[in-house]
Amino acid sequence: MIRVAVTGAAGRMGKTNIEAIQATEGVTLGAAIVEPTSSLIGADAGEVAGVGKLGVKIVGALDQVMDDFDVLIDFTAPQATLANLAQCAVKGKAMVIGTTGLSEAERNELKSFGEVMPLVFASNMSVGVNLCFKLLSEAAKALGDDYDVEIIEAHHHHKVDSPSGTALSMGEVVADALGRDLRQCAVYGREGQVGARSKDEIGFVTIRAGDVVGDHTVLFATEGERVEITHKASSRMTFAKGAVRAAGWLAGKKNGLYDMQDVLSLRD
Numbered sequence: 001m002i003r004v005a006v007t008g009a010a011g012r013m014g015k016t017n018i019e020a021i022q023a024t025e026g027v028t029l030g031a032a033i034v035e036p037t038s039s040l041i042g043a044d045a046g047e048v049a050g051v052g053k054l055g056v057k058i059v060g061a062l063d064q065v066m067d068d069f070d071v072l073i074d075f076t077a078p079q080a081t082l083a084n085l086a087q088c089a090v091k092g093k094a095m096v097i098g099t100t101g102l103s104e105a106e107r108n109e110l111k112s113f114g115e116v117m118p119l120v121f122a123s124n125m126s127v128g129v130n131l132c133f134k135l136l137s138e139a140a141k142a143l144g145d146d147y148d149v150e151i152i153e154a155h156h157h158h159k160v161d162s163p164s165g166t167a168l169s170m171g172e173v174v175a176d177a178l179g180r181d182l183r184q185c186a187v188y189g190r191e192g193q194v195g196a197r198s199k200d201e202i203g204f205v206t207i208r209a210g211d212v213v214g215d216h217t218v219l220f221a222t223e224g225e226r227v228e229i230t231h232k233a234s235s236r237m238t239f240a241k242g243a244v245r246a247a248g249w250l251a252g253k254k255n256g257l258y259d260m261q262d263v264l265s266l267r268d
């Protein structure tokens with residue numbers, strides 16, 4: 001039985017991850033962690049997640065439960081994720097990380113932990129989005145530089161980072177396939193007299209509204225036709241199932257930085 005801990009246990013994804021762990025054979029909830037100021041410390045993690053009593057009391061610090069899990073699933077915030085990585089690295093624990101909104105420096109720091117621990121890091125844990133990454137690479141290679149590329153994403157009004165991690169990953173996949181550097185060619189939103197579109201830019205459009213779980217469209221457009229590749233998530237359970245699958249896959253793996261392409265055997 002693989003013992004899984006969940007940080008951000010009272011958050012939208014934290015609660016859904018606990019629900020997914022509860023519904024999956026071969027894994028069990030070992031610990032649930034919230035912020036030290038949370039009023040939920042001491043509550044039963046299953047009751048907070050809405051799946052009934054699990055006998056796991058929520059704690060306010062990861063270091064209180066380091067002996068109670070094998071893999072930590074972390075969907076929190078960049079600085080919290082990096083602090084959790086540092087603690088798990090010292091204790092030889094594996095981590096599955098879904099947090100988005102990391103700066104380039106934070107991403108580099110995160111990646112360096114792959115040298116000392118097994119780590120799955122992915123901006124989107126769903127099977128559908130990870131399949132889309134492959135389709136996007138194929139599409140970009142086939143369509144080439146004659147097609148303008150725009151990435152449109154929509155999320156719920158609570159989301160704090162923009163563009164979404166998934167939109168940025170899609171941009172990276174397309175840029176790689178076209179031999180471009182996303183850092184040079186990305187254009188984030190347009191306003192005013194910005195001039196005509198340059199041929200090589202990859203544009204990002206962000207929508208924040210209501211309870212949208214997560215929609216992503218990559219548009220390839222040229223004179224006379226458009227190709228659109230769209231993914232729409234209608235439940236956070238699609239991300240949580242992926243995260244729990246990654247935790248099971250990661251247990252016992254050697255140190256390294258993996259992503260969902262590895263977990264789902266989608267890598268070429």
Ligand SMILES: NC(=O)C1=CN([C@@H]2O[C@H](COP(=O)(O)OP(=O)(O)OC[C@H]3O[C@@H](n4cnc5c(N)ncnc54)[C@H](OP(=O)(O)O)[C@@H]3O)[C@@H](O)[C@H]2O)C=CC1
Nearest residue numbers: 008011012013035075076077080098099100123124125239
């Ligand atoms: N990779 C993927 O498939 C997916 C990734 N995500 C990403 O996961 C992250 C979380 O999303 P979501 O669950 O919607 O967000 P929430 O705000 O609902 O949950 C985040 C949780 O993390 C906790 N947290 C934040 N900062 C800290 C900190 N410094 N120390 C300890 N705990 C902290 C929050 O606690 P508190 O409430 O007390 O502040 C909260 O419970 C986001 O980055 C999001 O983009 C989301 C869905 C899918």
Ligand SMILES: O=C(O)C1=N[C@H](C(=O)O)C[C@H](O)C1
Nearest residue numbers: 100123124159164165166214
């Ligand atoms: O914050 C969210 O909700 C989501 N975040 C991830 C992202 O930024 O791509 C994944 C998913 O789209 C939901």
